[in-house]
Amino acid sequence: MANNTSNLDNNQDTGREVKTLNDLAECVDYSFINTLSADPNATASGDDHNPRQVFSGHYVPVKPTPIENPVYIAHSNTFFNEIGFDDALAHTPAFMRLFSGDTTNLPSPMLNYGWATGYALSIYGTEYTQQCPFQTGNGYGDGRAISVLEANLNGKHWEMQLKGAGRTPYCRGADGRAVLRSSVREFLVQEHMHALGVPTSRSLSLFTSSSQTVDRPWYREGSCSQDPDVMVPNLVAISTRVAPSFIRVGQLELFARRARCNEHPNALRELEALVAHLIKREYEDQIDKTQPFEKQLLALAIAFRGRLTSLVANWIRVGYCQGNFNSDNCACGGFTLDYGPFGFCELFDPAFQPWTGGGRHFSFLNQPAAAQKNFEMFCRSLQPLLTNAPEVLSQLDAVCNDFVVVMEQEMASMWKAKLGLSHYDHDLLMQLLQLMVQTRVDYSLFFRKLCDLPTDISGVDKCFYNPPNRSQIERWNTWFSRWTSLLEESGNVEEVKSKMKRVNPKFTWREWHIVPAYRQAQQGEFSLIHELQSVLTKPYDEQSEDTERKYCQPRPKEYFCAGGISHYSCSS
Numbered sequence: 001m002a003n004n005t006s007n008l009d010n011n012q013d014t015g016r017e018v019k020t021l022n023d024l025a026e027c028v029d030y031s032f033i034n035t036l037s038a039d040p041n042a043t044a045s046g047d048d049h050n051p052r053q054v055f056s057g058h059y060v061p062v063k064p065t066p067i068e069n070p071v072y073i074a075h076s077n078t079f080f081n082e083i084g085f086d087d088a089l090a091h092t093p094a095f096m097r098l099f100s101g102d103t104t105n106l107p108s109p110m111l112n113y114g115w116a117t118g119y120a121l122s123i124y125g126t127e128y129t130q131q132c133p134f135q136t137g138n139g140y141g142d143g144r145a146i147s148v149l150e151a152n153l154n155g156k157h158w159e160m161q162l163k164g165a166g167r168t169p170y171c172r173g174a175d176g177r178a179v180l181r182s183s184v185r186e187f188l189v190q191e192h193m194h195a196l197g198v199p200t201s202r203s204l205s206l207f208t209s210s211s212q213t214v215d216r217p218w219y220r221e222g223s224c225s226q227d228p229d230v231m232v233p234n235l236v237a238i239s240t241r242v243a244p245s246f247i248r249v250g251q252l253e254l255f256a257r258r259a260r261c262n263e264h265p266n267a268l269r270e271l272e273a274l275v276a277h278l279i280k281r282e283y284e285d286q287i288d289k290t291q292p293f294e295k296q297l298l299a300l301a302i303a304f305r306g307r308l309t310s311l312v313a314n315w316i317r318v319g320y321c322q323g324n325f326n327s328d329n330c331a332c333g334g335f336t337l338d339y340g341p342f343g344f345c346e347l348f349d350p351a352f353q354p355w356t357g358g359g360r361h362f363s364f365l366n367q368p369a370a371a372q373k374n375f376e377m378f379c380r381s382l383q384p385l386l387t388n389a390p391e392v393l394s395q396l397d398a399v400c401n402d403f404v405v406v407m408e409q410e411m412a413s414m415w416k417a418k419l420g421l422s423h424y425d426h427d428l429l430m431q432l433l434q435l436m437v438q439t440r441v442d443y444s445l446f447f448r449k450l451c452d453l454p455t456d457i458s459g460v461d462k463c464f465y466n467p468p469n470r471s472q473i474e475r476w477n478t479w480f481s482r483w484t485s486l487l488e489e490s491g492n493v494e495e496v497k498s499k500m501k502r503v504n505p506k507f508t509w510r511e512w513h514i515v516p517a518y519r520q521a522q523q524g525e526f527s528l529i530h531e532l533q534s535v536l537t538k539p540y541d542e543q544s545e546d547t548e549r550k551y552c553q554p555r556p557k558e559y560f561c562a563g564g565i566s567h568y569s570c571s572s
């Protein structure tokens with residue numbers, strides 16, 4: 001199927017306005033087909049929708065299964081603009097067909113199939129195969145995510161992936177679908193994160209079906225249950241996400257595990273090709289390709305460590321908790337991927353974790369430790385390629401061991417910026433975090449209020465979930481006077497304020513704002529989604545008074561302990 005590819009390898013950057021699918025066809029660049037290998041047992045038609053083991057090859061060609069009666073909900077005009085797509089394109093029938101899962105009748109040289117990839121899983125540094133129905137790890141991977149094209153757009157190379165596009169060989173018997181709720185969340189939050197300045201996969205478009213539903217466990221109205229207590233039919237949807245690649249740490253792991261035990265004659269070569277592809281897609285600018293490959297691997301580990309530590313510090317800066325930071329949800333490009341069990345911390349709690357299956361390992365302030373585990377698995381996956389270079393191998397060990405140090409530096413500079421200081425003061429931060437826990441503070445509101453440089457607790461009084469008692473007020477005021485005196489070294493007050501306002505967002509994700517939007521969407525009304533798109537893509541701006549009144553508020557009491565808002569067990 002994928003042999004005759006020379007006509008698909010279009011490396012010219014057109015930088016043009018894409019108004020039609022024909023324009024897009026001129027930008028496609030499927031050069032990965034020349035580097036990576038397809039599963040030799042794949043069907044020529046891409047009709048490969050039953051769970052099965054995939055023993056080798058980097059990807060399986062799979063045709064998406066379109067959703068029935070697709071309806072346009074939204075596209076990201078910010079992202080359209082970045083990649084040179086004309087806004088009107090989102091409303092064309094051809095665009096809707098492709099991005100609701102129909103890859104037939106595409107203009108040449110676009111492929112009439114997509115591709116899914118296998119990956120392994122490790123949880124907090126422990127390798128698993130049990131989640132694979134065959135207990136081998138050969139049946140795990142993109143169960144419902146199918147990439148449909150790669151293209152050079154406005155000077156950058158992008159891969160576009162449909163989520164919820166039907167079953168693949170990795171579906172493990174599940175339906176391959178994503179429900180409207182989770183699709184709305186992922187679509188909105190990706191662009192929110194981008195606007196917050198946090199590296200992320202991006203949102204292209206969101207389509208739902210007006211008729212097709214799947215059942216998922218969920219919570220009754222007002223339920224405080226930990227586990228879902230009712231089965232609910234949900235409309236299905238397809239959101240399209242975009243990134244330079246979707247290579248995950250888990251994906252490297254799969255190929256490294258095979259190489260480690262020489263599972264087939266090509267195992268080591270497949271690992272090497274995948275890593276070379278990773279460098280090309282994600283680190284081309286950072287890695288000197290004239291260096292010996294072993295040295296490139298070392299540079300890759302250093303570069304990924306830099307991105308991952310910065311990413312996690314950014315997560316904490318904006319109050320984001322990934323919730324399930326397994327290696328298969330950790331993108332090797334160092335951006336946020338898989339917005340399922342995520343949440344944003346409202347009431348500050350270092351152990352905040354919205355996903356009931358995630359535990360403390362993946363809770364808010366434990367994310368640096370979870371990232372370290374993923375980084376260790378990443379380094380471990382490079383080791384089979386370094387057996388003939390013991391010196392580089394020990395340098396790689398050192399890079400891995402130093403993760404903690406680099407992470408601490410990133411965290412320190414993040415906290416320093418949040419507090420508007422010119423030097424990081426560990427004691428000051430510890431005192432602050434303790435006070436925040438003891439007095440029940442809203443994380444985002446509090447830090448945003450700090451940007452006005454209040455000199456005592458009265459400047460942040462709207463940020464508490466319970467009024468602090470007298471001794472707490474005293475301790476807060478002591479903290480404020482210490483902070484105020486340190487601020488004197490920070491320079492011009494107005495500059496400090498405006499710098500702080502660029503790292504402490506005013507509008508962040510609050511789940512109780514999102515729930516009405518996806519509920520309304522289930523009834524065919526999308527205005528709240530559009531409103532949220534607008535509010536959440538300007539998180540640092542002041543915005544209107546009405547918007548502030550509506551969106552810049554602490555969580556109302558009734559939404560604490562509310563299934564589907566304060567916690568959820570199912571994210572798909």
Ligand SMILES: Nc1ncnc2c1ncn2[C@@H]1O[C@H](COP(=O)(O)OP(=O)(O)OP(=O)(O)O)[C@@H](O)[C@H]1O
Nearest residue numbers: 141142143144145171174175176177338339340572
């Ligand atoms: N409804 C489904 N049908 C088939 N496979 C599924 C379904 N839901 C989840 N999976 C698969 O189960 C695995 C674990 O799911 P998880 O929630 O981490 O990922 P996801 O949200 O589907 O995908 P991604 O990590 O691609 O964003 C993934 O490999 C995913 O593809």
Ligand SMILES: [Mg+2]
Nearest residue numbers: 328329338340
């Ligand atoms: Mg996932």
